[in-house]
Amino acid sequence: MPVICYDRIALNANIDAYVGFDNKKIGEIMAKYLLKQSPSGNYVFILGHPRDYNTYRIREGYRKILTLYLNSGKINILLEDYCYKWKKEYAYEYVAKLLQAGKRIDAILAQNDSLAEGAISALAEKRLAGKIPVVGQDAELNACRRIVNGYQSMTVYKPIKKLSELTIEISEKLLKKEKLPFTKNFINNGYKMVPAYLIEPIAITNRNIKLIIEEGYHSYEEVFGK
Structure with missing residues (x-):
């Protein structure tokens, strides 16, 4: 069989x-986008479940793109940790603790949109949502809405x-x-x-968000609330 x-x-x-x-390409897309927004500074990497092969492949992808920046010191890893069972509560806790400790965050790479949501919730408590680039993947409806509203920078559409x-x-x-x-x-x-x-995965920002609608993944009303 x-x-x-x-x-x-x-x-x-x-x-x-x-x-x-x-999934390696997804990691590369995320890293390339963040580099355009923040070519240097403190990066936070919020990974998925440690035993998920996709987690490993995404990490392999963004590490490939960022290696030179990490080795030169242009980019500093403020945090790189896993979220068991892909629970967004871990993402919230990681970012909240960093902010409470007074750490400056310049970019956040979350391995999916749910984890991005957790991170953005922590940023919102400090009125930083939309001021720090955050990327995710899956083009979840709430993520698309966050992109339209300026709270999430990019999602990778599959x-x-x-x-x-x-x-x-x-x-x-x-x-x-x-x-x-x-x-x-x-x-x-x-x-x-x-x-x-x-x-091939596709980077979705507020500039091409309508691609999601054109392909029937979400409706205009769902994304824009009209």
């Missing part, structure tokens, strides 16, 4: 294909429809025992090198 991993890869398992998003369509295509080929489409991407899941079919 063929096995496909959808969005999250199973580790140490004999699977036939992985269909998902390039086109679910494209992912579903590609998964159906790969599934049909496996069931018919046909040759899988060519891919240059492979992921080592601890058992073998798994062919990976990756959808």
Whole structure:
């Protein structure tokens, strides 16, 4: 029986294909955006669950982009810590404690929009929401609203429809025992090198927020409240 991993890869398992998003690329997109907003200063990295492979890949991506800045001292890691089970309460607590200690925060990279929400809640208590760039991912409705209102700077959108369509295509080929489409991407899941079919993620800001609406991910009324 063929096995496909959808969005999250199973580790140490004999699977036939992985269909998902390039999580390393997501980390790169986040880092590149923050560099434009804050090319130096104190960065806060709020990671997801420590045993989630996606957490590791996103971290790998932003570390790739920021290595030179970190090594040169232009960027200082004020905090880099995990949020167990992706709970936003951890994100809130991390940022709140830093602010209470009088630390200056220049940028926050949260590995999803829920964690970004936790961080922004802590900033809001000090009237700093919207004054410090915060990025997340998933294009959650509340995150899109925060972007429109100026509280969150960017979210990484992952086109679910494209992912579903590609998964159906790969599934049909496996069931018919046909040759899988060519891919240059492979992921080592601890058992073998798994062919990976990756959808390109997209950075969403207040400048292109309408893309979310055009693709039917959220409605205009939901995002803008009109």
